[in-house]
Amino acid sequence: MMNKLWIVFGLLILLTGCYxxxxxxxxxxxxxxxxxKTENKGVYAFTYQIANPEVGSAAGQGGSNEPASExxxxxxxxxxxxxxxxxxxxxxxxTLDHTRIIVISExxxxxxxxxxxxxxxxxxxxxxxxxxxxVSKEKASEFINNNQPVMEQRPHKYFQFMLDRADQxxxxxxxxxxxxxxxxxxxxxxxxxxxxxxxxxxxxxxxKNKLEDEYIAGQIxxxxxxxxxxxxxxxxxxxxxxxxxxxxxxRIVHILDNTLELxxxxxxxxxxxxxxxxxxxxxxQKQNAKVDITYHQDKPTEIDVLVPFQIxxxxxxxxxxxxxxxxxxxxxxxxxxxxxxxxTMEIIKKAQEQYKSDPFYWSLYIRHEFTNxxxxxxxxxxxxxFPNAEVNVTYQLDKLEFGKMLDDSNLDRVxx
Amino acid sequence: xxxxxxxxxxxxxxxSLKDKKVAASLKQNMQDTKELFGYGVNKDxxxxxxxxxxxxxxxxxxxxxxxxxxxxxxxxIIKPLLTAEGDRxxxxxxxxxxxxxxxxxxxxxxxxxxxxxLFVEGDTQAYAMDVADFAHRPVSKAENEVTIKGPQExxxxxxxxxxxxxRKQLHNHSLINEGIQVGERSVNEVNVIYxxxxxxxxxxxNVRDRxxxxKTDNVRNLEILEQFIEERPYSLIPTILYxxxxxxxxxxxxxxxxxxxxxxxxxxxxxxxxxxxxxxAPEDRYLRFFYGNFTRSIRxxxxxxxxxxxxxxxxxxxxxxEMIPPDLLLAITASRERVPFxxxxxxxxxEIAFELIREAGLRIPNPLGPTIGxxxxxxxxxxxxxxxxxxxxxxxxxxxxxxxxxxxADLNMNFTIRLMRFIFILAAGTYGMLSLTGAFLLFLMYAAxxxxxxxxxxxPMSPHFxxxxxxxxxxxxxxxxxxxxxxxxxxxQKKPK
Numbered sequence: 061m062m063n064k065l066w067i068v069f070g071l072l073i074l075l076t077g078c079y080x081x082x083x084x085x086x087x088x089x090x091x092x093x094x095x096x097k098t099e100n101k102g103v104y105a106f107t108y109q110i111a112n113p114e115v116g117s118a119a120g121q122g123g124s125n126e127p128a129s130e131x132x133x134x135x136x137x138x139x140x141x142x143x144x145x146x147x148x149x150x151x152x153x154x155t156l157d158h159t160r161i162i163v164i165s166e167x168x169x170x171x172x173x174x175x176x177x178x179x180x181x182x183x184x185x186x187x188x189x190x191x192x193x194x195v196s197k198e199k200a201s202e203f204i205n206n207n208q209p210v211m212e213q214r215p216h217k218y219f220q221f222m223l224d225r226a227d228q229x230x231x232x233x234x235x236x237x238x239x240x241x242x243x244x245x246x247x248x249x250x251x252x253x254x255x256x257x258x259x260x261x262x263x264x265x266x267x268k269n270k271l272e273d274e275y276i277a278g279q280i281x282x283x284x285x286x287x288x289x290x291x292x293x294x295x296x297x298x299x300x301x302x303x304x305x306x307x308x309x310x311r312i313v314h315i316l317d318n319t320l321e322l323x324x325x326x327x328x329x330x331x332x333x334x335x336x337x338x339x340x341x342x343x344x345q346k347q348n349a350k351v352d353i354t355y356h357q358d359k360p361t362e363i364d365v366l367v368p369f370q371i372x373x374x375x376x377x378x379x380x381x382x383x384x385x386x387x388x389x390x391x392x393x394x395x396x397x398x399x400x401x402x403x404t405m406e407i408i409k410k411a412q413e414q415y416k417s418d419p420f421y422w423s424l425y426i427r428h429e430f431t432n433x434x435x436x437x438x439x440x441x442x443x444x445x446f447p448n449a450e451v452n453v454t455y456q457l458d459k460l461e462f463g464k465m466l467d468d469s470n471l472d473r474v475x476x
Numbered sequence: 477x478x479x480x481x482x483x484x485x486x487x488x489x490x491x492s493l494k495d496k497k498v499a500a501s502l503k504q505n506m507q508d509t510k511e512l513f514g515y516g517v518n519k520d521x522x523x524x525x526x527x528x529x530x531x532x533x534x535x536x537x538x539x540x541x542x543x544x545x546x547x548x549x550x551x552x553i554i555k556p557l558l559t560a561e562g563d564r565x566x567x568x569x570x571x572x573x574x575x576x577x578x579x580x581x582x583x584x585x586x587x588x589x590x591x592x593x594l595f596v597e598g599d600t601q602a603y604a605m606d607v608a609d610f611a612h613r614p615v616s617k618a619e620n621e622v623t624i625k626g627p628q629e630x631x632x633x634x635x636x637x638x639x640x641x642x643r644k645q646l647h648n649h650s651l652i653n654e655g656i657q658v659g660e661r662s663v664n665e666v667n668v669i670y671x672x673x674x675x676x677x678x679x680x681x682n683v684r685d686r687x688x689x690x691k692t693d694n695v696r697n698l699e700i701l702e703q704f705i706e707e708r709p710y711s712l713i714p715t716i717l718y719x720x721x722x723x724x725x726x727x728x729x730x731x732x733x734x735x736x737x738x739x740x741x742x743x744x745x746x747x748x749x750x751x752x753x754x755x756x757a758p759e760d761r762y763l764r765f766f767y768g769n770f771t772r773s774i775r776x777x778x779x780x781x782x783x784x785x786x787x788x789x790x791x792x793x794x795x796x797x798e799m800i801p802p803d804l805l806l807a808i809t810a811s812r813e814r815v816p817f818x819x820x821x822x823x824x825x826x827e828i829a830f831e832l833i834r835e836a837g838l839r840i841p842n843p844l845g846p847t848i849g850x851x852x853x854x855x856x857x858x859x860x861x862x863x864x865x866x867x868x869x870x871x872x873x874x875x876x877x878x879x880x881x882x883x884x885a886d887l888n889m890n891f892t893i894r895l896m897r898f899i900f901i902l903a904a905g906t907y908g909m910l911s912l913t914g915a916f917l918l919f920l921m922y923a924a925x926x927x928x929x930x931x932x933x934x935x936p937m938s939p940h941f942x943x944x945x946x947x948x949x950x951x952x953x954x955x956x957x958x959x960x961x962x963x964x965x966x967x968x969q970k971k972p973k
Contacts, residue, residue: 073906081794081908083819085812089805111802113809157798158805188798216802 088152089113090143091129091215094163094200095177098135104168104177106142107133107201108154109215116214128213133201138180139187156186160219161254162193162237163200166294166301169253175244175299182241189238192223195294195301197257197278206258207288223254226290230314230322231273231307232256233293244299248423248441250415252293252313255304260287273307273327297417305419309407315367316404316420316453318348326374332395333388334378341396342372346458351422355429357439361449363422370459371396376468383466397455404453416447496580502534502597509538509593512584526554530562533597543590545609553592553605565594565603573606585663610634610739615641618721621885626762627723635667635739641722642669646729650674653737656684658701661693666701667737674732676964682929683734683747698741705747707928712895714888715928717746717753724758731944732965748929748963750936752947754889755779760950769949776948778883782893785877786823787900787912789869793819795908811867820905822866826874827898829855834878935962942968 094107108131115128132150136142143154162181168174181187196203212218226232233252243251257278276292293310295303305313314322324344331339350366373382373392382388411418423441430436439445493512499505506523513521520542528535535557539549552570562568575591577583583593583602590608615637618630627645631638639653650672655665666687670680686705695701698718707715719725720743725735728746736745746753755775760768792799793808800808815822833852840848854860856875861868877897884890896919903915926933936943944956959968 073902081905082797083812084793084797084805084809085815087797087809089802089809091802111806113806114813116806155797158802160802186798214806216806220802 082153085113086152087155088130088150089158089216090154090156091158092161092163092204092219093139093156093159094133094165094196094204095139095168096165096200097168097171101173102137103135104137104142105133105135105201106139106146107131107163107204108143108146108150109204110150110154111158111215116217129215131201131204138177140180140184156184157188158216159187159191160216161223162187162191163196163203163256164193164253165200165203166195166197167199169195169294169296169301172300174301178237178240178299181237187237189236189241191237192219193235193237193240193253194256194290195253197255197261198259203256203258203288207286209286209288222288222290226254227321228323229325230311231292231325232290233310233313234320235293240296243421244296246423247298247437248417248446249421250411250417250419251296252305252310252419253296253301254290255292255294256288256290258287258289273311273325276304276306295415295419297415302415305407308403312400312404312407313419315345315369316349316351316365316422318351319421319424329396329399331376331378331380332391333380337376337378339373339378339392340375342374344370344372346370351420351425353422353425353429355426355439355445361426361445363449363451365451365453366456367400367453368456368458369400370461371457372461372463374463379468379471381467383462389460393457393460397457400455401453404455405451408451408453412447412449412451417442418446422446493581493584498578498580498583498595498600498602500598500600502536502595505595505602506536508580509583509587509595513538513587524554526557528557528568528596529559530557530568533599535594535596537592537594538587539592539607540587540590543610544592544607548607548609549592553594553607557594565596569605571605571607575604575606576601577604578602585657588663589665612637620887621719621721621724621757623721623757623759623762626759627721629722630720631722631725631737631742631744633740633742635665635737638722638737638744639667639669642726642729642735645723645726646671651729654684656687658687658690658695659693660691662696664695664738664740666695669729669735669737671729671732674959674965674967675734676732676966679748679929679931679963680734683736687736695738696740698736698738698743698745701736701738702745708926711926712892713923713926713933714754714886714892715747715749715926715933716888717749717886718743718888719746720744721758727758727761728753731959732963748931750928750931750962751923751933752937754886755884756946757885761946761953765950765952772949775883778880779893781880782877782884783897783900784912784916785880786827786873786897787904789873790820790823790901791904791908791912794905808867808869811869814864815867816864817866820901822870823873823901824898826856826866826870827877827901830874830878831894931962936960944970 088110090108091111092109096105096107098105110130110132112126112128112130115126130150132146134142134146136145139156143156146154162178164174164178168177181191182189209215209218212221223232227234232254235251235253240251240253243249255277259278261278277289280289280291282289291307293305293313294301295305311322311325314320322345324342326340326342328338328340331337345368347368352364352366354362356362376382380388382392426441426445427436430439499508509515510523515521515523520540522539522541524537526535526537527533537549537553548571556568556570560568566574575586577586578600583604586604587593590610591604591606594603594605596603612632612634615629615632617628629641631641643651648671652670652672654668656668657663658666668680668683668687683705687701690704692704695704702716702718703709705716725744725746729735734747736747757771757775760772762768763771797805812819817825833848833855837845837848837852856871860866861871881890881894884893900912900915904912924932924934924938932939935941937947941960941962942958943960943962944958945951946956957970959965959970961968
């Protein structure tokens with residue numbers, strides 16, 4: 061008995077031939093992937109940015125003259141089969157395990173066929189569900205080729221740092237593939253993808269008098285540095301892109317959507333007492349927004365949102381002494397709250413009237429009203445509930461601070 | 477056939493000695509003894525004939541001069557016999573221990589174990605007097621189980637000093653030292669030590685039986701005895717604890733374990749044991765609560781590292797490269813670009829190189845010691861990397877796994893994990909994490925099935941028993957109330973009720 065068992069064990073080891081073992085150096089690691097439309101229906105252009113392991117690692121002595129990454133484009137029907145075609149000119153096995161972002165051209169994203177091609181990403185265990193979806197204004201292959209980071213030579217580091225930081229400041233949403241499928245298949249709410257561009261917008265000239273976050277990618281007036289801008293979001297409804305949001309709007313979405321993280325951001329507003337000057341403050345949110353939905357079958361649903369927030373005023377160029385004056389503080393508080401509420405109502409109105417759905421993932425709060433999925437689907441968030449709902453957003457200032465120093469320099473004394 | 481015959485012959489000879497009694501005739505006894513021990517040829521076999529003053533009869537003393545204390549023979553045996561009056565031998569000589577025997581076999585045994593035998597004319601009793609003085613080194617520091625805080629003494633090769641070292645720490649009248657004879661040709665004594673009113677009699681009988689059932693010519697020392705009485709000689713897992721520290725032995729005695737000692741071994745055996753005993757060091761208990769547990773946590777971490785780090789590295793990089801963060805992945809890939817071997821070969825090469833250095837370093841004579849360092853540094857170091865034989869990451873992995881293996885102080889357990897490591901590496905190389913997990917589970921299941929003298933290997937954790945809860949971590953000394961109940965002791969509570 062024991063002997064037979066040993067034979068079985070022995071054969072088991074021999075027969076494996078180390079089944080799916082592959083040495084690390086025999087693989088090519090794709091960091092970014094781009095998908096474009098081609099003239100033929102059903103055929104797409106796939107662009108792979110493959111990291112060169114020897115660049116930037118101390119272990120490889122050679123390879124200093126090699127580029128940091130290799131970018132190849134092939135045509136194919138879906139993500140995985142195209143990788144095999146690409147192997148006709150890429151020497152190692154292309155591996156998608158470490159892909160950070162999938163870039164989709166706006167042209168393809170706005171096409172109803174987009175969901176057909178992205179589907180295969182969810183099937184393959186190779187592509188992680190945490191991969192970020194990026195919509196590029198230009199073609200995805202152009203975006204990847206133009207993206208030449210100056211400081212972060214190695215592409216995986218660049219994307220990691222770039223996306224992390226932009227996400228923290230709230231100007232782009234967290235847009236994982238997982239979230240895309242979750243929202244799309246949930247058939248309520250809107251999915252926001254990261255919007256990016258390497259091309260300067262023609263409207264950039266107009267953008268000059270805009271404030272710091274009212275841009276979408278490509279519009280920010282920029283001198284020097286990498287041409288790539290990550291700003292704003294592409295709005296997807298039912299797996300198809302329908303519009304873009306600018307950075308400010310994405311920040312408001314972050315405030316209202318509790319599934320997205322937002323710590324704090326810096327922004328400016330006209331000084332309420334001296335509109336010539338801009339007053340800049342640090343908006344931070346320690347608690348999640350409270351979303352309270354009262355569902356009515358026959359009349360409009362009520363959605364009440366309470367957002368507790370904190371403000372730290374960073375710069376007061378008008379030199380008004382808010383810190384000492386309670387009345388002025390109250391006025392400032394009102395101004396900030398009012399401004400936030402106005403901006404929020406603007407985007408909610410846009411969502412209700414133009415998109416007929418919400419980008420805030422609020423359908424989560426209504427689901428428990430229904431006993432089964434059929435009822436919930438019948439109630440129809442997209443068409444019936446949200447567009448007709450009465451939405452009230454209240455901002456509640458918890459704490460108003462004035463930075464490290466209470467007083468600014470007294471201009472009258474400085475200039476005597 | 478010839479061997480079989482010889483065997484029978486030997487048996488006949490031995491059995492004739494077995495039934496032989498001490499004769500009344502002194503001449504007869506003298507002749508027999510001389511013949512048996514090869515008097516005249518055997519240089520250190522001594523005979524002295526004297527006339528007893530008390531009754532005027534003749535007497536003869538036999539002993540091995542090399543293993544007795546000559547001074548004591550002169551002062552405490554010969555001198556009183558020649559000068560003192562008295563009705564019985566026992567009252568004349570001034571030796572602590574006198575044994576009377578009429579069996580000739582006993583006489584032979586006693587001479588062999590360093591006693592003086594006195595035959596007296598017309599007496600069918602022989603007198604065995606203990607004057608043994610085997611050469612041994614003095615009590616010195618424990619060299620293989622180093623502690624910073626705590627007693628430093630180690631067992632020596634002398635049984636008497638070893639027992640004295642134990643009694644020094646444990647002043648208890650119930651501490652029993654029981655002798656059991658083993659061996660056919662050379663009869664050695666195994667000393668089983670226990671606390672009478674604590675120990676579980678089943679375990680004690682089990683130990684006695686196993687020692688008595690040894691059928692062999694000679695059990696020279698404890699290290700051989702260990703292999704005779706252990707449960708599974710083919711198992712990788714040890715079931716007997718071997719230690720050279722009297723304080724460790726004493727603490728086990730206090731908990732109701734059985735300690736086995738033998739002359740000529742500078743260590744003791746402790747039975748039964750559980751996994752935790754191999755993993756504990758006496759210092760854990762001498763250090764304060766947090767310090768002791770800190771060293772424990774390091775040790776259990778090292779235990780895991782040694783077993784798993786190389787295997788995990790092989791499994792993850794060969795089968796699950798998606799688990800490695802991109803930076804590390806690219807660094808490994810870049811460093812492996814010019815290495816000609818598969819990763820598993822690389823790992824095995826380094827692990828074997830480390831074992832080589834370890835074994836060679838142990839055997840090399842002291843004056844040649846520095847060479848091993850130089851050669852070792854070359855193999856495990858920069859040169860091998862620069863020659864593109866291995867990648868630098870492997871050096872880190874092998875060094876970590878080698879270094880951590882030293883943290884498991886017990887020699888037996890140390891070998892267990894060093895060997896298991898190779899099994900795990902091979903397992904990891906066949907199906908990756910899947911087979912590594914499988915191998916680890918099998919190992920765990922096997923270890924859980926092991927029993928040492930009837931005690932499960934992972935108790936008191938699994939199966940659960942009441943104990944002082946000194947398993948992975950220990951409690952403060954004041955909170956230790958119970959003795960390990962898996963031993964089924966006569967008294968399980970430590971403090972007086």
